[in-house]
Amino acid sequence: MLQPEAILPTTLFDGxxxxxxxxxxxxxxxRLERAIRDEILPAGGRLESEVxxxxxxxxSRPTVRRAIRELVDRGLLVRRRGIGTIxxxxxxxxxxxxxxxxxxxxHADQHPHTRVLAASTEAAxxxxxxxxxxxxxSPVTRLRRLRFADGVPLAILQNTLPGRLSAATIGRxxxxxxxxxxxxxxxxxxxxxxxxGARSATAEESELLGLTPGAALLxxxxxxxxxxxxxxxxxxxxxxxDRYGFDTTLVSR
Amino acid sequence: MLQPEAILPTTLFDGxxxxxxxxxxxxxxxRLERAIRDEILPAGGRLESEVxxxxxxxxSRPTVRRAIRELVDRGLLVRRRGIGTIxxxxxxxxxxxxxxxxxxxxHADQHPHTRVLAASTEAAxxxxxxxxxxxxxSPVTRLRRLRFADGVPLAILQNTLPGRLSAATIGRxxxxxxxxxxxxxxxxxxxxxxxxGARSATAEESELLGLTPGAALLxxxxxxxxxxxxxxxxxxxxxxxDRYGFDTTLVSR
DNA sequence: AAGTGGTCTAGACCACTCA
DNA sequence: GAGTGGTCTAGACCACTTG
Numbered sequence: 001m002l003q004p005e006a007i008l009p010t011t012l013f014d015g016x017x018x019x020x021x022x023x024x025x026x027x028x029x030x031r032l033e034r035a036i037r038d039e040i041l042p043a044g045g046r047l048e049s050e051v052x053x054x055x056x057x058x059x060s061r062p063t064v065r066r067a068i069r070e071l072v073d074r075g076l077l078v079r080r081r082g083i084g085t086i087x088x089x090x091x092x093x094x095x096x097x098x099x100x101x102x103x104x105x106x107h108a109d110q111h112p113h114t115r116v117l118a119a120s121t122e123a124a125x126x127x128x129x130x131x132x133x134x135x136x137x138s139p140v141t142r143l144r145r146l147r148f149a150d151g152v153p154l155a156i157l158q159n160t161l162p163g164r165l166s167a168a169t170i171g172r173x174x175x176x177x178x179x180x181x182x183x184x185x186x187x188x189x190x191x192x193x194x195x196x197g198a199r200s201a202t203a204e205e206s207e208l209l210g211l212t213p214g215a216a217l218l219x220x221x222x223x224x225x226x227x228x229x230x231x232x233x234x235x236x237x238x239x240x241x242d243r244y245g246f247d248t249t250l251v252s253r
Numbered sequence: 254m255l256q257p258e259a260i261l262p263t264t265l266f267d268g269x270x271x272x273x274x275x276x277x278x279x280x281x282x283x284r285l286e287r288a289i290r291d292e293i294l295p296a297g298g299r300l301e302s303e304v305x306x307x308x309x310x311x312x313s314r315p316t317v318r319r320a321i322r323e324l325v326d327r328g329l330l331v332r333r334r335g336i337g338t339i340x341x342x343x344x345x346x347x348x349x350x351x352x353x354x355x356x357x358x359x360h361a362d363q364h365p366h367t368r369v370l371a372a373s374t375e376a377a378x379x380x381x382x383x384x385x386x387x388x389x390x391s392p393v394t395r396l397r398r399l400r401f402a403d404g405v406p407l408a409i410l411q412n413t414l415p416g417r418l419s420a421a422t423i424g425r426x427x428x429x430x431x432x433x434x435x436x437x438x439x440x441x442x443x444x445x446x447x448x449x450g451a452r453s454a455t456a457e458e459s460e461l462l463g464l465t466p467g468a469a470l471l472x473x474x475x476x477x478x479x480x481x482x483x484x485x486x487x488x489x490x491x492x493x494x495d496r497y498g499f500d501t502t503l504v505s506r
Numbered sequence: 507a508a509g510t511g512g513t514c515t516a517g518a519c520c521a522c523t524c525a
Numbered sequence: 526g527a528g529t530g531g532t533c534t535a536g537a538c539c540a541c542t543t544g
Contacts, residue, residue, distance in 0.1 A: 021540095023513060044482050049529060060515045065530085073326075075444040078480050081530045082523030086482040088444055089386050133342050190331040191341050192503045198451035198471040198494035216469035218451035227333045229297050229341040241451035248501065250445045274521095276532060302510060313534045318511085334511045335542030513539075520532075 005084070006045045008035055013057050024059060028067035036076055036087055047077065047085040075249035101147060101155065101237075102177025110149040114157075114177075118144040119170045124162075131223070133231045134162045141165045145173065146208055153209045155239040162231065178233065179224075187232055194222035196246055201238070209240045216241055258337070259298040261288055266310050277312060281320035289329055289340055300330065300338040328502035354400060354408065354490075355430025363402040365430075367410075371397040372423045384476070386484045387415045394418045398426065399461055406462045408492040415484065431486065432477075440485055447475035449499055454491070462493045469494055 012035055016027050035041045047068070048056070054064040068085060071077045079085040105112035121141050129136040141164055145157040159178060172181050179189060197219045206213045218239040224232045239245075265288055269280050288294045300321070301309070307317040321338060324330045332338040358365035374394050382389040394417055398410040412431060425434050432442060450472045459466045471492040477485045492498075 025513080051529085061517090063514060066513090075446060078443045078478065078482055079530065080480045080523085081521065082528080083480070084529060086480070088478050088482040089484060090446065090476055090478070188505075190505055191328040193328060193343065193500070194503065195498050195500050196449050196471075197498035198469045198492075200469045214467065216451045216453045218449070218471075223343060225331065225341050225343070227331050227336070227339070229331055229339045231342060239451075245448045245450035246499075247446070247448050250447065252441075252443055278532080304510085314536090316533060319532090332511065333542085334540065335509080337510060508543090510542075511540090513537100515537075516535100518532100518534075521530090523529075524527090 004046065005048055006041055007048065008032075008040065010056065012040070016057070025063050025066040025070070028057065028059070028064065029070040032067060032071055033076060036071070041087050043087050043089040045087050047087070049084065073251060075251055100177030100179035101157075102180065105147075105149050105154075111151075112147060112149050112154075112177075114148070114174055115146045116143070116170060116173055117146055117156075118142070119165070121164050128160060131231070131234050132160065132162045138162070139164050143170075143173070143178070149243070152243065153240065154243050155237055156205060156208055157235065157237045159233055159235045161233050182232065188226055189224045189232060190227040192222050192224040194220055196220050198241075199238075205238065211240055218244065218246075220246075257299065258301055259294055260301065261285075261293065263309070265293070269310070278316050278319040278323070281310065281312070281317060282323040285320060285324055286329065289324070294340050296340050296342040298340050300340070302337060326504060328504055353430030353432035354410075355433065358400075358402050358407075364404075365400060365402050365407075367401070367427055367429075368399045369396070369423060369426055370399055371395070372418070374417050381413060384484070384487050385413065385415045391415070392417050396423075396426070396431070402496070405496065406493065407496050408490055409458060409461055410488065410490045412486055412488045414486050435485065441479060442477045442485060443480040443482075445475050445477040447473055449473050451494075452491075458491060462491075464493060471497065471499075473499075 012031050013028070016024060018024065032041070032047075041047065047053075050061055050064050050068065054061045057064065068077060068079070072079060076088060077085050078088055102112050102114070119141070121139050123137045124132065124134055124140045126136050128140055129138070132140060134140070141161045143157070143159045143161070146153055147155045147157055157178075169181060169185065172184075182189075199217055199219055201209065201211055201213070201215050201217045203213055205211075205217065206215055218241040220235070220237045220239070222235045222237070224235075226232050265284050266281070269277060271277065285294070294300065300306075303314055303317050303321065307314045310317065321330060321332070325332060329341060330338050331341055355365050355367070372394070374392050376390045377385065377387055377393045379389050381393055382391070385393060387393070394414045396410070396412045396414070399406055400408045400410055410431075422434060422438065435442075452470055452472055454462070454464055454466070454468050454470045456466055458464075458470065459468055471494040473488070473490045473492070475486075475488045475490070477488075479485050
């Protein structure tokens with residue numbers, strides 16, 4: 001009951017750039033992903049073996065292996081010893097990345113913009129200090145924003161950050177996501193931990209999001225860390241559930 | 254501003270088993286994880302370099318590298334070229350794995366059990382057939398279950414599976430998760446794609462979960478695939494949000 | 507200049523599946 | 526027995542950060 005193996009056209013791998021900044025394994029995985037999305041590699045189809053691919057592309061086996069691993073981690077491929085590598089059925093969602101909601105909306109052509117409802121700097125109380133990993137009394141910035149997509153309110157975003165933000169920085173939040181603004185300031189996110197839940201909307205939240213009073217809200221609480229392991233941002237967001245949801249891919253280990 | 258490097262006690266890596274079935278990189282990553290959780294490696298602390306660790310453990314660099322990568326993927330460590338590997342702050346949630354809710358509850362000492370509300374086999378209509386990747390008219394099994402934790406109703410679980418399930422199999426669902434039962438039947442999950450959302454409860458759902466009418470529900474829709482890329486199960490679940498939420502860790506790529 | 511992680515190579519042996 | 530992926534080794538060169 002073994003699937004026949006699908007031979008990919010060699011042209012798919014033309015123009016691999018060995019000198020550029022883009023790693024070879026990523027160039028290969030990008031081309032494989034393209035082949036899967038375009039159904040050149042049909043769902044359920046079997047990929048050539050690592051060794052065969054490596055030989056054909058004149059790459060080492062670890063490099064090809066890494067390219068395949070990228071797609072396995074993202075749930076597009078599945079592999080089994082003794083069998084081979086197989087394309088998973090079903091349409092592929094983009095999945096949750098460590099990007100801001102804003103960028104996701106831009107990417108989906110949803111034309112986002114943001115209204116800053118409140119922005120203030122205050123001294124951290126004990127709970128906030130513990131959450132952000134700063135000393136109590138040190139300055140923290142609180143933001144409250146309303147995010148729109150295609151002119152329709154989508155989410156209420158509340159964030160707390162260590163330190164101060166300039167008025168100019170806050171001004172930029174209208175047409176950009178928080179992460180993009182922080183990135184321009186040199187702060188890069190490395191890891192985030194989040195919890196997704198639900199609750200009923202308050203009267204004010206229903207009003208802001210244009211929902212009926214007491215409607216269900218999708219909520220997300222997130223702490224983001226930079227490459228030094230320090231807290232960059234804590235957020236408590238709520239979404240209109242008829243307009244937004246979280247897509248995830250799980251891979252067994 | 255470089256963190257001093259923390260030297261791990263050599264005893265931490267005693268007894269690595271080169272002949273057993275457990276891969277070396279996993280043995281190393283498990284020991285590193287232990288050191289992080291026990292705060293032998295404090296949050297914000299810097300790990301020894303890959304090369305140093307590899308030399309000390311008499312392992313190759315790729316093996317040590319892979320061990321570290323496991324923890325980076327799970328959001329416990331963060332690395333930067335030129336800098337080093339650093340332990341991320343904050344307590345560590347277990348994160349969403351491809352395990353059943355049932356196993357998670359057992360693991361958290363929540364004493365789960367399940368009431369099977371309905372179980373039937375019928376011919377697949379077109380929508381269901383498309384969802385499961387089977388031909389229309391072929392048999393599919395529908396399940397509706399109520400999951401309890403510590404005697405309190407937690408979630409309503411609705412699943413559709415290709416094929417038939419024996420009465421004996423269904424009987425096992427009382428004290429076990431669906432994935433465990435399928436695993437005993439030789440079906441292994443490899444990948445799942447899911448979407449998390451929210452909505453208001455119907456009158457019947459509120460009744461079953463012991464919530465007030467119209468309360469907010471956390472919802473999850475999931476399709477699971479086996480190692481052949483075939484659909485094993487489609488589920489539509491809803492959770493009482495004051496009793497359950499989804500924890501996720503995101504890592505920038 | 508020295509040290510870090512990121513990429514890549516060219517092999518080797520093993521466990522597993524299938525015909 | 527042949528073919529698959531899984532693990533492991535021992536190097537090499539590079540880009541980046543810091544002192």
